[in-house]
Amino acid sequence: MARLGSWIKAHPEGIYVAPADAWIDPSQPKRHALITHGHSDHARGGHGAVLATPETLAIMECRYGPQPGGQSIAYDETIRVGEVDVRFVPAGHVLGSAQIVLEHKGERVVVSGDYKRRPDPTCACFVPVPCDIFITEATFGLPVFRHPETGSEIDRLLHRLHADPSRCVLVGAYALGKAQRIITELRERGHHDPIYFHGAIERLNQLYESFGVALGELRHTGSATKQEMAGHVVIAPPSALNDRWSRRLPDPVTAMASGWMRIRQRARQRNVELPLIISDHADWDELTMTIRELEPAEVWITHGREEALKHWCMTHQIKACELNLVGYEDEDE
Ligand SMILES: [Zn+2]
Ligand SMILES: [Zn+2]
Numbered sequence: 001m002a003r004l005g006s007w008i009k010a011h012p013e014g015i016y017v018a019p020a021d022a023w024i025d026p027s028q029p030k031r032h033a034l035i036t037h038g039h040s041d042h043a044r045g046g047h048g049a050v051l052a053t054p055e056t057l058a059i060m061e062c063r064y065g066p067q068p069g070g071q072s073i074a075y076d077e078t079i080r081v082g083e084v085d086v087r088f089v090p091a092g093h094v095l096g097s098a099q100i101v102l103e104h105k106g107e108r109v110v111v112s113g114d115y116k117r118r119p120d121p122t123c124a125c126f127v128p129v130p131c132d133i134f135i136t137e138a139t140f141g142l143p144v145f146r147h148p149e150t151g152s153e154i155d156r157l158l159h160r161l162h163a164d165p166s167r168c169v170l171v172g173a174y175a176l177g178k179a180q181r182i183i184t185e186l187r188e189r190g191h192h193d194p195i196y197f198h199g200a201i202e203r204l205n206q207l208y209e210s211f212g213v214a215l216g217e218l219r220h221t222g223s224a225t226k227q228e229m230a231g232h233v234v235i236a237p238p239s240a241l242n243d244r245w246s247r248r249l250p251d252p253v254t255a256m257a258s259g260w261m262r263i264r265q266r267a268r269q270r271n272v273e274l275p276l277i278i279s280d281h282a283d284w285d286e287l288t289m290t291i292r293e294l295e296p297a298e299v300w301i302t303h304g305r306e307e308a309l310k311h312w313c314m315t316h317q318i319k320a321c322e323l324n325l326v327g328y329e330d331e332d333e
Helices: 054-064 150-163 178-188 199-210 244-248 264-269 284-294 306-315
Strands: 008-011 014-017 022-024 032-034 049-052 070-072 078-081 084-090 098-104 107-111 133-138 169-172 195-197 218-220 233-236 253-257 274-276 298-304 319-322
Touching: 049 054, 054 070, 054 199, 133 284, 133 306, 150 169, 150 178, 150 253, 150 274, 178 195, 178 199, 178 233, 195 199, 199 218, 199 233, 284 306, 298 306, 306 319
Parallel strands: 022 032, 032 049, 049 070, 107 133, 133 298, 169 233, 169 253, 195 218, 195 233, 253 274, 298 319
Antiparallel strands: 008 014, 014 022, 078 084, 084 098, 098 107
């Protein structure tokens, strides 16, 4: 009998699905690409035919211009690609993010892309699909990574904001996904004041709203005075936290929303005064809970801290291996 999943090949530049002649999230331009989600390490420009959810295609158009080879696939729709049945199901990571379910010759393989299990008001919840092989990320694949409740982190932000109305709280957040999630989480905690944003996230805010994610009243920092921004939340990409741009803000309390904020040293490196542990990736408990729930015969680990998760799988009688894909590390996540 052939080895399980022998029709799927892991190359450093992506996962190649041979009987479909298609690549998943390839880092180099390919003739056929299946894209899990819009983050730039997964969705690159320059491919021939691209199969992705409508939201992911819109994000790619926003970043790379028109996608003439783009074909959209709705969640749960099945499309035959070559000799493989392909289905996209929600991954709970960012708007439009998908796990890709591949079925071929009686075997089912799920490629998770990036995912998380906790609720996120900006995207559909992760759907568990039992499978023979689960191909998972492991960005936070160490037991030290346990993300707290999102609501308690948002409350810490609001507490700090209200403690000194002469200052603003500047939150560094990944432009795609995290920024819009922080805004909607603030709204869910009852914060309805205008939120200021850095110009770099404007188009993605608009894109989220065009897909029905309500963000409330937003204002561009470019047209506001220091006085107006005092006592308000300002959202900017992490790269803007320590640059000249932030001088226009009223004595900002610098915050950053990322799973890496669990590591004090990372917060210090970025001069972050208020680290918020809010991640769009599964933490250790979510990774292991997901594997327990799916009961796959094998787990293949794409990127992140593979060793500990591989060891955990082996102690739970699940075969596991590392794929050593390169270029998928999320520094700002
Ligand atoms: Zn991602
Ligand atoms: Zn990623």
